[in-house]
Amino acid sequence: MADGRLVIGTRRYSSWSLRGWLCVRLAGLDVVEEVIPLAQPDTATRIAALSPSGKVPFLEHWNVRVWDSLAIAEYCAEIEPSLWPSDPVARGFARSVSAEMHAGFQGLRASMPMNLGRHDRPLANGVSDAAAADIARIDALWTEARDSFGDHGAYLFGTQFGNADAMFAPVVTRFLSYGVALSPVARRYAEAVRRHPLVAEWYNEAAAELETWLSDRYESVD
Ligand SMILES: N[C@@H](CCC(=O)N[C@@H](CS)C(=O)NCC(=O)O)C(=O)O
Incomplete structure (x- = not known):
């Protein structure tokens, strides 16, 4: 069983998730990843059900809960100081x-x-x-x-x-x-x-995401 969970948004769009995910992976934390697609009708409700800030990334590791990418970076550096x-x-x-x-x-x-x-x-x-x-x-x-x-x-x-x-x-x-x-x-x-x-x-995992997760909010930028 994993030591915790990292909640992230659509890989294609979620810049803050990428930051938190990189720190977690660089620190070698054993967590399951849960992806909540962004810009969908139920996005806000789904994130709010898990993350205290209503935003991703959100990390639960052992009994520690950390939200916000910079706080996650600092937490990961406690475990892997070379970060x-x-x-x-x-x-x-x-x-x-x-x-x-x-x-x-x-x-x-x-x-x-x-x-x-x-x-x-x-x-x-x-x-x-x-x-x-x-x-x-x-x-x-x-x-x-x-x-x-x-x-x-x-x-x-x-x-x-x-x-x-x-x-x-x-x-x-x-x-x-x-x-x-x-x-x-x-x-x-x-x-x-x-x-x-x-x-x-x-990038590879982003390319494999569902087509139904594509959002005009990001794709329509000209
Ligand atoms: N300051 C936060 C910002 C997090 C943030 O804004 N995340 C966006 C996704 S990239 C989010 O959760 N948005 C909520 C939504 O789209 O409903 C951090 O550093 O983690």
Whole structure:
């Protein structure tokens, strides 16, 4: 019997679920996954029946209940401390960029919702000023992390794909979906994240989801 349960939303669309799922898998937690399709008439009721915040992801592990992706990342790092860099300077940076991601980038998130079925197709009406500012800030953060801490590996803080990479993985998917132009350093980082086996696994599982789970809310973005 598993040690708990992770409740997530449609893999194709649920960016916060992807973050929580990556942290849980990176920490090696033995949990069953329960997927609640998003944007269906009963979505809110089904999530509310399980998750205290009415949102996914929601983790139950042993007798611990954790909701919100950043709290899940912290919980997973208690079990697998290497999810944050060991060096305090790098760790401070990793926590800060993760928190900044969690709290911000509304311009990008609102105009480019995660949709793993969309590939390299720019927005028909171009990128808004708010989204462009978010993209520039994210590119600068990735470049600074890679230049300062990423020396020996492909990820933000080196060889290990950790919590900060998990927080930005759905941003990588958006950049790939909407054909966003990036600096060479940020582009290489995005490609490395896309190639990570867990990210590839999530994409594969998303591609196998039911057609009835497709939603206009995400698919009609032009
Ligand atoms: N701050 C939360 C945000 C979670 C969130 O907004 N999740 C969305 C799915 S990506 C959700 O549960 N929406 C409820 C719904 O669609 O009814 C986190 O970091 O986990």
